[in-house]
Amino acid sequence: MRKHILIILSIVFLGLTACTEDVLDKINKDNQHPSPDAVPARLQLSEAIMSTGFSTVSGDYAFYLSSLNEQSLGMGNNQLMRAELRNSNEWAASTTFNNVWNSTYGNLKNIREIIRKIENDVPGNIDQYDLLGMAQVLEALNFGILTDLHGDIPYSEALQGQANLQPKLDAQKDVYAGILSTLDAAIANFEKGKTLKSAGNQDIAFAGDINQWKATAYALKARYQLHKLAVEPNVLEQVEENAQKAVDLGFKGFTIKEFNGKTADNPWSAFVFSRYYTAPSKTVANLMEATRDPRLAYYVNSKEESYEPGNENIAKTVDDGRVLAFQPTWYLLGSQPLHLFSKSELYFILAEAQLRLSKDATAAFQTAVETSVSEILALFEDDTDAKDFAVSLGAPTLKKLFEQKYVAQSHDEQVETYNDLRRLKAMGETYVVLTNPWNTQTGINRYPERLPYGNSAVIGNPNVKAAYGDGFYIYTQKTWVNDK
């Protein structure tokens, strides 16, 4: 009997020791994932760059805005058809841009973690000022796109995780001030870290070339100062000065070249291969035809066609995914590099500032055009002389400049085109005329002045919900930089 009791007691004892906190901690150890501080910040940089390009600069924003800008037509009898026909709900629904809202802020969280590790001297990341500056450049770019598209956004209270689950909305004016000072901080860090190579080959944009990063910071400063032109008309000198600094540093363009068209596809190609929702637009094609632009052959589809924006038949047509007969040719490669900030944009900015300051902008304008054209031609190994084409355009006027910028950005810089179109409207200037008849429907405006907040914010953050209302504010309320 005693023997039996001993056996039983020993089993009970086993039960007791099987559940101490230390034993259970060990059992619950996560074997699948690294803990935050175990990851060196440089390993986070690659995705910070990739996500900025793949999800935020291109990605859903660009796919929809391309239709809105008439840089292509939405087709395929689904979401992009609704976008093309300016279905009020497709544009106003908080679900439409929810994925990109989440991924952009998620990317900003990653960027902030890089900054945290360096600023807080987390072992392995101490004094990596070059990497710190890169993170700050990316932060400025991501917040810049968010505020340009959504207006007032969570900024000062954002990215705090559990510490603040319902961040307030900051006025766009304040976000802009923050972005510009972040860029100044980045430039200072590049100075401090100019001899470092902290990022190594994780820097998939510039392979650790600090001067290119510094140039990007100046280029972004120029861009965001220029965005304020409608409400702060005295920014032009600063725009010119910063753009010139970027030029002087030899800015080659902030691009990702990781795509090979086989195991890694450019996001625009991936979108076209997945959905076939895009068709060439007459608004672009007509501008190209008027100047005998050598890019036209690669912009139109295999039928050598382009279509009037808002064409209902095309919008409802489902392309044959095996043939991709309707899709713009320049998306069919998959291997084309992706712009985060193109060299041509920098020169267009410089040219605009010079023009508006009544200076000679010919060199900047022609470099802008030549860069854009040569990049497209290079994709197809077309040896037409891009410079000849640029020179053929002569000296720029604002109209010529914006037409060329519009055409250049039709490939993968649609977000900036949308910013330009709204800014020019605020300034009372029109250069590229939008023709989509659905922009106004029985007298009601259906051209969004901004994009709606993401669904996660509308559902989870009362501050955003109040601003979002039923979503139809996007048709009436302009953002601060475009509200003159």
Add this chain to the structure above:
Amino acid sequence: MKRKLTMFLALFFIGIGLAVAQTQVRGTVADEAGEPVIGATIQIKGTSQGTVSDTNGNFTLSAPTGGTLVISYVGYQTQEVPVRANVRVVLRDDTEMLDELVVTALGIRRDRKALGYAAQDLKSDQLNKAGTTSLANAIQGKLTGVDIRQSSGAPGASAQIVIRGARSFDGNNQPLYVVDGMPINTSADFNTLNSVTGANYADRSIDINPEDIESINVLKGQAASALYGIRASNGVIVITTKRGAGNMRKPQVTVSTNLSAQRVSRKFERQDVYAQGNGFSAYNPSSSMSWGPKISDLPNDPTYGGNTDNDYTVKDGKRPGQYYNPKRALAGLDGWTTPQTYDNVGDFLGTGFTENTNLNISQSINGINYSFGLNNSYQEGIVPSTGMNRWGARGLVDWKIDDRWNTGFSMNYSSNKITGAPGANDGIMNVIYSAPAEYDLKGIPTHVPGDITQQVLFRSTSFVNPYWWAEHNEYSQHTNRAFGNAYVEFLPKLNSENFTFKFREQVGLDIWTSDYSDVREMGTTPALKGGDIENYGRQHNVFNNLLTANLDGKFGADQEWGLNIVLGNEINHENMRVWDYYGSNFNFSGFKNIGNATSYTSSEYTRQERTVGFFGSASLSWSEQLYLTVTGRNDYVSTMPRGSRSFFYPSVSLGWEFTQLPGLQNNGVLNYGKLRASFAQVGQAGNFYNNFYYTPTYGSGFYTYTPISYPLPSGISTFIPYYRVYDEGLKPQNTTNYELGTDLHFFNSRLKLEYTYSYQDVKDQIFYVPVDGATGYQEMLTNAGRMKTRAHELSINGAILQARDYDLNLGVNFTKMKNEVIELAPGVESIMLGGFVEPQVRAQAGTTYPNIYGNAFKRDEAGNFLLLNGLPQATGDSQNLGEGSPDFTTGFTFGGRFKRVSLATTWSWQQGGKMYHGTNMVMNFFGVTKESLPYHEGKMVAEGIDEATGKANTVEVSKQDYYQAYYDVTESGIYDTSFFKLRDLTLTYQLPKLGSFDISVHGFARNVLLWAKLPNFDPESSQGNNNMSGYFERFSVPNTSSYGGGLTFTF
């Protein structure tokens, strides 16, 4: 030990032939109506000797003087009589048994009347086992308070079984399964998550063969299951497998087999008037829609008609009465064809086949009960290439060694192979349903001659030709599983005869490996032109140790007090290994092996979980009238953060058999009455991790494949913060449950009524609270939210007619449940359970759980449509479009017997409830449904207010535009799921006994009659194997009807 073995062997070998004085017994066995009972077993107690009664109920045998005879027969109470020369035995129907034993928590057998909570059990013969391979199907319609939602009629389709409503918004709401005392994992290996791509994953209850089950007891309330601790907060399904039966003389062998054929339960009948096209004016041989001209007018089509002048007639000459279809030409056929219609749905959805065969041998001999079985279930689905093949073996031995020692084991093995079909975005059913009536989907080759990667299909999108799919692609699941346990019981000798004391030590294992493979051949879709293969799976190894001490006794002057005390400890430890190997872009077609891929990603990890519980239960009874039980259990759970791992659950229940009161005893009308009440608190744990980094993937949203993955082509990898944040202050979720009920039996128990009201309050739910992306995260695992459930459960069983030759029985199981979401996290109004960006299935504060959330029609305050350009529009923000859960559900069982023929039927009635039916909506949008017929031609002025003018609409639009705009808004796809169906009808004929053979033959039909509010489809087919299942349909594999028959031999 040696002594015991010797004793056993002695008993084993000489048990039969002890020489004592013998008496020649002559006897008859009859039932209460005086009719002879044929084939009753008469056994000499304590021996294997015995006989059976003949066709007149007579028997003779030689038995030891002073011994006892045990007379038994299925359906009657077993009786013991002393050995005499002449014996007449009257067997009583066992439906009258009140002292029925019920298996409760931890296998403790208790009198049903002693329970203070509701317990419903089903015996083997009450299960609808024929023509199905799934346990969920076998019990559907038979229980109250249990919601069973099957995902489809596909072989191995998952089913959701939820007892008394959900307790978790987005986590597991499935009950714990306990098989022969061992907890068994039945969750699906993988969750279908948003359930908008891929195939369904079977839940692991598929590893249980319904034929092996002797009884199922459903512990619904938390008071009933509290002893099982943390894993039992969703209720427990206690399964007892078949035990040793038959007599000592020879083993009883049962062979049963049934075969059945399946057809789609409700076939989609499409319109066959209008041809493929985007509008009435023109035939379009590559459109996804059927808004084209009349099929009969195709020869007059200006572009493709054989009667008109066009490119084709210029080339080939006029072809009067014919039209040209370029897809036929692409497939190598003559492009010219004469208009005719094809039954594309009927052609594709073939006849399924199901076979179940079981062999069981069992015996009860000298303290040893054994039962061994083999089984095979084979299924071919109605969708080509889908099917299931399950092989199982089981063995069970209970050995009563002596008065002090018992031992035994139970082992189950199964091998289960399922090949499935995908739904929603990867679906094939949409192509079948939307195939134009004039397109010969079956007859036209699926690819360009000589190149399988160049598919031919009437439409041109990301969807695959279903026939090509069936031939080349594969979604397979293969699980090998063994589970079982061994136990030793020790009953020390006590000085008091009124008390028994028992230790029980049980060790169990549950081990399985599941291999999954999703294979998509080159050319599946343009985005998958290189094809891909994903081999993934899980391995689980669960160890379970259960030690209990049980004291049972009676005391008091008249022994009117009864006492039962249980103390115990349980350790459950689980090791898991999870892997995923993905390869894409095959080198060449026809070799779908991961070795043929050109780019790879992979992941593999291990994880452990442990739960340790200490528990106790004390039950006190008085005068077989009042029963009180108090239980408590404390669990320690590894998956919670430090400091929050300990949980305590108390329960108390009280039962009062008030008909034992002197004034109510022997009442002719109410012969039994009990009131019961219980209270319990149980918890649920979350899966806590410290915050971590991961490598992100691309491939959601608009992308239908993975456009880029890490490592990048340049070899670069990355790690970033995970999108989910874990609350370090996470604490256990708490469910409080109150239950009140009564059991009433009338007219000598011919009419039985059970009613239970339960109130469940779930606080501090653990779930992934969606957070504003601007926080840097998308969701947080935390405690938030509250849900209340009020359930009314009523079951009525009546023996309407009862006689020797015939009987007629009716059972009604009624459930009305309100599962209300009271609040979610602060500021959070709703959370997503699954679906697309829009529509989704959600949990939303202030509505019942779950609801459907999406775009509604834009309306003015009076409810009129606000039209723009004469067409309906959608609201900007998503709205609550309807609540999924029904007003009530009722199951009916109705059957009877006339002599040797018996008929059993099971009916289900669901009233109310809503679902999103994407297939109906899209088929309307495509102009494919019969409902669309009046909208193909002509113009109309829609009713509503013109948003531009604020006045009644006067804008004329084409009927097609109106119809499409209407079916573009999700609200149009929300349907009432009320239905009434005949789930099962079984007709059995028990043949007269042939020698030692008992043979019964049966024929059955399942899911045959259906009246549903939902047009065109069976409402019991949907997406997902999780909480959204049942409420969200989009191109799901359809449900089936089954017809078949079978044989059971017993000898």
